[in-house]
Amino acid sequence: MSWYSRLTLRGRTVVVGSVLTAVLVVIGVAVPVPYVAVGPGVTFDTLGSVDGTPVVSFSGDGVPTSVDDPVPAGGQLNMTTISVTDGVRLFQALGLWATGEYALAPREDYYPPDKSVDQVRAEDAQAFRDSQSSAEIAALNHLGYPQVVYVGTIPAGSPSAGVLEPQDQITGIDDTAVTDLASLSTALQGTSPGQVVGVKVLRGGAEQTVKVTLGDPPAGSTGQDATQPAERGYLGVSAVQRPTAPFTITISLEQIGGPSAGLMFTLGIIDKLGGQDLTGGKFIAGTGTMSIDGTVGPIGGVLLKLITARDAGATVFLVPERNCAEARTQVPEGLQLVKVATLDDALSALETIRAGGTPPGC
Template identity: 65%
Template sequence: MSVVTRLSIRARAMVVGGVASLALLAVGAFVPIPYVALGPGVTYNTLSAVGGTEVITFSGSGVPASVSEDKGPGHLNMTTISVYDHQTLFQAIGLWADGDYSLVPREEIFPPDKTVEQVNRENAQQFSDSQSNAEIAALRYLKYPNVVYVGTIPESSPSAGVLQPQDQITAVDGTAVTDYASLRAVLARTRPGQVATVTVDRGGKRVDARVTLADAAKTGAPAGSTQGFLGIGAVERPKAPFTIKISLANIGGPSAGLMFTLGVIDKLTPGDLTGGRFIAGTGTMEIDDDKGTVGAIGGILMKEIAARDAGATVFLVPADNCAEALTRVPDGLQLVKVATLSDAMAALKTLAGGGTPPGC
């Protein structure tokens, strides 16, 4: 007869219950659950340095003198959220009980059809794109002259293997191309089958590429067009004589676009956009239109907390995030609604003048 069978029914129940409790405790303490915890992340001042390296720097000729100005103590901070993966049940409960964290199904952050490495690469690419968008939006707002770049090149295009994405088109058959309108004008005088010499700036070097122009049917252009086509997605965007570099690593996602844009504008213009205030914010920067639309982002509540914890008193909120942002506003943090880059610039001007810009 075993020890257990000699015990009373009550004692046996206690033993079984104890073993079950220990098993549950072990599961809660050591077995990851299919959820991740999201919480406030770090913030970085786009006007300052991180790890001894300036976040936004300029090089080359024609850099405005304002870049070297002492802008004072003001902040234009980008914000992030932190992601805690492989949480055990007890760890997750602890973070949730803290009040500053939320739990979401892991598949929302790491889709089952992608590896963690793939997700991280996509996030890193989005972050890189946000830096490029910020540069374009800032230069466009400051009315730097436009140039035309080669965008997409379909495999069936007559330009495939001849032109490259990011080539800056400077001339066609010797006629200068300074913007999209001038490119259209010179191509309007061509015919399908004609060999055109397309002069491009490729990484600082002049390249004369010969392209056999296609007809409308082969490029997806409107039927009835009789001119020749390069078969590219041409992109018009501003260009400065100097180079802008944004240096931040190990961060993902597109949501820093607005704050990078404001940081670039602040450095390229005299004076201080912040008026000495600690301003933080978030939002993507769209460049598909001239408005400079500020796009909505995820994790707005956690970014508000991160901003306030860092010392911010003003937080720029994408207009489409305002309803959620108002559900929990940290004490001492003023929410400012921005739908476009112009809204953000107007709000900063109002704040610097002692006024109150539109809030959420």
């Protein structure tokens, strides 16, 4: 370091400052921070196609011809997403934040330390598949498709364990037809513990009859097939009532994760199957989970989804009621916010918009 000792004070200051600056630059460029950058994502029209594949498609028997009706020019029903950028470096994070369209969030909020990235992605993918199923059920319920009864969960030790299977469709008990939960309850009236009944099910597309020895209902049971009076036979399944259609509904966006597209998928299915244009030629976007009973649930990242919708050209955005307070804080110019708590709210709002009116806003 003899060269350093021969430097003037100013020269030493320059050298030290340069080294520190170089170190800071290396850290800023190369060292990841424990944050993710959360920003606007992509948006897809549930009435449209991606790379030539319809987002929502139908196959099999009995598909209404309305699914092929052209969408009015400009009409869209778009689901929206956010983007989550992991592994960001310090300077990259600061640059994204400075744009005003990204937020920095602790990494553990999106990738919990007790789960791998692959586990998180798998859970998000499953939540997305569940949202598709709920959207389909809610849409078919709204359109009045016939109801059927399925086997849901089967508790361990249940009289039906090892005999019935989850997703069996129950069509009858002995000589009594089962078409809904009420008829299942009726079919079990007059039975008693220990009695053997023939449960008719559709399994894998084929009808068969399986024998179940009814048991004693558990204390305090409130299941659909249990049990007042107490001596009534207990089938021991959690029965689920769902609408059914002779065709298959397919949603082709496997790369999306999470449940927040449920509302827009439901509206897209109703638009195609119901034979009525819901858009009125307007670019409508939105977000919200969908329960099978038609309840619209809140989601995360609503402000970023508003930006996603605005940048894509949407003029109306359907906001879950419980997200309205946050959405009001930063409304992109030219984007009308519409408050929805249920599927009926959303359909009523779209009807009002088509008629030229103003639906309830946030």
